[in-house]
Amino acid sequence: MDTRHRIAVMASGNGSNFEAIAQACTDGRINAEVVLCVCDCPGAGVIERAARLGVPVLVVAPRDFGSKAAYENMLADRLDAEKVELVCLAGYMRIVGPTLLDRYEGRIINIHPSLLPAFPGAHAIADALAYGVKVYGVTIHYVDAGIDSGRIIAQAAVPYEGNDADELEPMIHHTEHRLYVDTINRILNDK
Numbered sequence: 001m002d003t004r005h006r007i008a009v010m011a012s013g014n015g016s017n018f019e020a021i022a023q024a025c026t027d028g029r030i031n032a033e034v035v036l037c038v039c040d041c042p043g044a045g046v047i048e049r050a051a052r053l054g055v056p057v058l059v060v061a062p063r064d065f066g067s068k069a070a071y072e073n074m075l076a077d078r079l080d081a082e083k084v085e086l087v088c089l090a091g092y093m094r095i096v097g098p099t100l101l102d103r104y105e106g107r108i109i110n111i112h113p114s115l116l117p118a119f120p121g122a123h124a125i126a127d128a129l130a131y132g133v134k135v136y137g138v139t140i141h142y143v144d145a146g147i148d149s150g151r152i153i154a155q156a157a158v159p160y161e162g163n164d165a166d167e168l169e170p171m172i173h174h175t176e177h178r179l180y181v182d183t184i185n186r187i188l189n190d191k
């Protein structure tokens with residue numbers, strides 16, 4: 001019997017965090033299987049990554065549903081059907097509504113590229129660069145009804161004194177991949 005935990009990843013974009021998680025599940029650094037990748041953005045890079053890694057992908061267009069509640073009930077039904085224990089948002093560019101939050105309360109986590117509560121929102125790295133901070137970072141938190149406001153689970157700092165986004169972004173993504181893998185494994189092992 002497969003005793004690994006069952007997790008899902010939801011993403012809208014490139015999918016480098018998805019790939020880091022899926023690889024870590026394959027090589028045993030996370031004691032889990034990614035049983036579903038949800039992508040709400042047809043054409044996003046994460047879809048090709050999931051196909052390459054053999055992870056089932058559900059590509060959805062939320063606007064095809066009558067309401068956000070209908071969309072999220074469909075998602076929760078699918079997560080239930082897959083017996084998902086933990087939902088990992090990884091660049092999912094949509095606010096999770098009350099329907100999914102209620103049905104997966106305490107079981108949805110997100111990764112954000114700043115040291116929250118500094119720089120919430122969709123442009124965290126650019127906002128922090130514009131502010132001129134000297135220590136950037138990554139936060140993993142539970143998802144609640146707000147924007148990047150849920151209880152913090154883990155953080156890691158990325159010291160950087162330059163002002164070049166092309167140099168900084170790979171440093172942050174590298175830290176994200178390591179911290180997300182470690183944190184997911186820790187959460188699952190504590191269950």
Ligand code: GRF
Nearest residue numbers: 014015016017091111112113
């Ligand atoms: C990451 O920076 C993550 O922190 C943010 O969205 C980005 C997703 O990157 N929420 P990728 O699609 O995983 O490469």
